Amino acid sequence: MSQQLVTRDETREDFRATGDVTVAAFATLEISRHTEQFVIEALRAAGALSVSLVAEMNGRVVGHIAFSPVSMSDGTTGWFGLGPVSVLPEFQRQGIGKALVREGLARLKALGAKGCCLVGHPEYYRQFGFTNPQGLAHEGVPPEVFFALSFGGQVRQGAATFHEAFMASGPAS
Numbered sequence: 001m002s003q004q005l006v007t008r009d010e011t012r013e014d015f016r017a018t019g020d021v022t023v024a025a026f027a028t029l030e031i032s033r034h035t036e037q038f039v040i041e042a043l044r045a046a047g048a049l050s051v052s053l054v055a056e057m058n059g060r061v062v063g064h065i066a067f068s069p070v071s072m073s074d075g076t077t078g079w080f081g082l083g084p085v086s087v088l089p090e091f092q093r094q095g096i097g098k099a100l101v102r103e104g105l106a107r108l109k110a111l112g113a114k115g116c117c118l119v120g121h122p123e124y125y126r127q128f129g130f131t132n133p134q135g136l137a138h139e140g141v142p143p144e145v146f147f148a149l150s151f152g153g154q155v156r157q158g159a160a161t162f163h164e165a166f167m168a169s170g171p172a173s
Helices: 012-026 036-045 096-110 122-128
Strands: 005-009 051-057 060-072 079-087 115-119 146-150 158-162
Touching: 005 096, 012 036, 012 051, 012 060, 012 079, 036 060, 036 079, 051 096, 060 096, 079 096, 079 158, 096 122, 122 146
Parallel strands: 079 115
Antiparallel strands: 005 051, 051 060, 060 079, 060 158, 115 146
């Protein structure tokens, strides 16, 4: 990355760019339902974006990451879900996604979060300390793509449920 990368809080002025980045990032991903931009809109509309960051290069938004609350079946609070995370295709594999994940996790820790979970690529998220937790699952998701990272305690047992906005299939109304 020869250009200067800045990660910062998403602002209202970024919403359109965030949507465009998300659409482009997932356009060719076969496992995607291509609704990630609608998930972000629905999380935003529900006031459930706990941390929403953009990556910017030379004033252009080139990446975005979202974190939202997760419900744990044992009643534990303070857990969050990571996703979606998006980087424009021409900027992928340059460390932008990693910078967003690291900054987002640091922000969660600063908020006093107990942990984070996600559904994602098995090889990618291990580098941040995420593991496939024994005894914690997300309904309908194969265990090899469900990950959790505890911030200092043990990983919970039971089921993790992401915000209902993850069911969004079209624009928020």
